[in-house]
Amino acid sequence: MPTLSQENYLKALWHLTAGGKVSLQRLASHLGISPASTLAMVRKLASDKLVTYNRAAGIRLTVKGQAAATQIVRRHRLWEVFLHDKLGYRWDEVHDIAEQLEHVAPADLTERLDAFLGHPTFDPHGDPIPQRDGTIPQRTELVLSEQPPGSYRIVGLAETRDELLRQLTSLHLTIGQVLELRDHRRFDDVFVLRVGSRTEHVGRAVADRILVEPA
Amino acid sequence: MPTLSQENYLKALWHLTAGGKVSLQRLASHLGISPASTLAMVRKLASDKLVTYNRAAGIRLTVKGQAAATQIVRRHRLWEVFLHDKLGYRWDEVHDIAEQLEHVAPADLTERLDAFLGHPTFDPHGDPIPQRDGTIPQRTELVLSEQPPGSYRIVGLAETRDELLRQLTSLHLTIGQVLELRDHRRFDDVFVLRVGSRTEHVGRAVADRILVEPA
DNA sequence: TATGACATTTAGACTTGACTAAAATACGCA
DNA sequence: TGCGTATTTTAGTCAAGTCTAAATGTCATA
Ligand SMILES: [Mn+2]
Ligand SMILES: [Mn+2]
Ligand SMILES: [Mn+2]
Ligand SMILES: [Mn+2]
Numbered sequence: 150m151p152t153l154s155q156e157n158y159l160k161a162l163w164h165l166t167a168g169g170k171v172s173l174q175r176l177a178s179h180l181g182i183s184p185a186s187t188l189a190m191v192r193k194l195a196s197d198k199l200v201t202y203n204r205a206a207g208i209r210l211t212v213k214g215q216a217a218a219t220q221i222v223r224r225h226r227l228w229e230v231f232l233h234d235k236l237g238y239r240w241d242e243v244h245d246i247a248e249q250l251e252h253v254a255p256a257d258l259t260e261r262l263d264a265f266l267g268h269p270t271f272d273p274h275g276d277p278i279p280q281r282d283g284t285i286p287q288r289t290e291l292v293l294s295e296q297p298p299g300s301y302r303i304v305g306l307a308e309t310r311d312e313l314l315r316q317l318t319s320l321h322l323t324i325g326q327v328l329e330l331r332d333h334r335r336f337d338d339v340f341v342l343r344v345g346s347r348t349e350h351v352g353r354a355v356a357d358r359i360l361v362e363p364a
Numbered sequence: 365m366p367t368l369s370q371e372n373y374l375k376a377l378w379h380l381t382a383g384g385k386v387s388l389q390r391l392a393s394h395l396g397i398s399p400a401s402t403l404a405m406v407r408k409l410a411s412d413k414l415v416t417y418n419r420a421a422g423i424r425l426t427v428k429g430q431a432a433a434t435q436i437v438r439r440h441r442l443w444e445v446f447l448h449d450k451l452g453y454r455w456d457e458v459h460d461i462a463e464q465l466e467h468v469a470p471a472d473l474t475e476r477l478d479a480f481l482g483h484p485t486f487d488p489h490g491d492p493i494p495q496r497d498g499t500i501p502q503r504t505e506l507v508l509s510e511q512p513p514g515s516y517r518i519v520g521l522a523e524t525r526d527e528l529l530r531q532l533t534s535l536h537l538t539i540g541q542v543l544e545l546r547d548h549r550r551f552d553d554v555f556v557l558r559v560g561s562r563t564e565h566v567g568r569a570v571a572d573r574i575l576v577e578p579a
Numbered sequence: 580t581a582t583g584a585c586a587t588t589t590a591g592a593c594t595t596g597a598c599t600a601a602a603a604t605a606c607g608c609a
Numbered sequence: 610t611g612c613g614t615a616t617t618t619t620a621g622t623c624a625a626g627t628c629t630a631a632a633t634g635t636c637a638t639a
Binding site for chain 4: 172173174184185188204
């Protein structure tokens with residue numbers, strides 16, 4: 150079993166892999182750890198057959214590493230659901246606490262938690278919760294800023310920095326919220342939304358990060 | 365804030381303190397750590413004003429150390445309640461998992477968990493859960509083996525080794541269970557109990573460890 | 580009061596996961 | 610084709626928490 154540190158590297162790799170080749174540099178700066186230390190750890194992970202590494206291809210999760218990382222993300226997101234749904238934390242508070250809880254992984258705790266939460270499919274940020282077998286629920290992911298006027302449901306975010314989360318909260322925009330995209334004012338790049346009985350205005354920085362499905 | 369290791373030492377001290385002077389030896393063997401390493405850590409804790417130590421008096425928690433230890437025990441027992449009541453674990457399974465969870469302690473997680481669980485007073489083993497202010501709920505603690513025949517309610521255990529817990533489960537003896545003490549057979553030191561509609565026989569080793577109140 | 584058993588303390592070492600500084604390598608572009 | 614920059618790699622260091630082995634202290638009792 151990977152150590153706590155190793156789990157953090159694996160999870161970082163899982164997240165970074167979507168964005169193409171993972172260099173030492175990229176992994177290091179994502180983790181806030183020096184490239185030298187990162188190299189040392191990558192070699193350890195490689196000797197445990199969790200990753201492969203060479204200069205040309207960068208760092209790649211092996212099938213084993215991929216499976217381990219997926220389970221860590223699963224635990225993280227399940228705990229986020231617990232903290233949000235059961236303990237009443239706001240969606241901008243859950244991530245940091247889940248960072249701690251995700252490393253607690255005795256035998257069937259994850260499965261019991263999953264059952265207790267009613268086998269949720271998405272976490273409080275709309276991110277998919279990997280299932281027990283490692284498959285990842287899919288969702289429609291249209292970027293709000295690219296859509297024509299119409300009615301949409303918020304299904305996720307392109308990014309989940311707490312700052313953005315709080316900004317969205319103050320605009321009454323949360324996961325599951327249905328909104329109507331009324332207009333895109335080209336001149337100042339402002340999107341006009343109808344949310345419930347309110348009219349909200351969001352800039353491109355926000356509209357680019359809201360993922361929706363037609364409602 | 366103490367590290368994870370330091371928290372384990374503090375908790376061990378909290379438990380051992382009830383049994384009189386805590387020598388290095390006693391602490392070391394309780395933790396399964398060498399006396400040399402234990403001394404090193406005790407010195408570290410002393411420099412953080414969490415304990416005092418000298419050969420004559422042994423190791424003592426300071427007021428600050430006592431408070432820290434009490435909160436760790438509080439977290440441990442609250443997680444035990446969660447695991448038992450919400451996730452459906454058996455009482456002999458919860459301790460090891462709680463050992464991990466007790467070290468997760470961001471800001472108000474403990475208080476939220478406490479509220480979610482309905483401010484429980486005792487854990488699944490009948491042990492009192494220290495309250496937020498550090499006070500410890502009291503319970504009547506009569507040792508079953510010392511009681512005259514009569515009707516009693518099980519309120520706790522003198523010891524909570526998983527082995528004992530499973531033994532009791534198989535005898536249908538759990539916290540809250542009401543039983544009738546029928547007889548103590550001096551000859552073979554067997555206690556005859558009426559539990560619900562069953563008659564159970566337990567030896568001294570068990571009867572000495574069951575804590576009851578009159579029912 | 581000396582001795583042996585046991586507890587405490589010292590000394591030295593190891594592992595993990597980090598760091599910095601400097602050397603080696605690769606890469607983009609003039 | 611070579612130079613400057615960026616990336617990777619090596620080398621040496623550190624702190625935390627553990628270990629073993631050996632030295633020192635304490636104490637009951639023979
Ligand atoms: Mn998260
Ligand atoms: Mn999330
Ligand atoms: Mn316990
Ligand atoms: Mn307990």
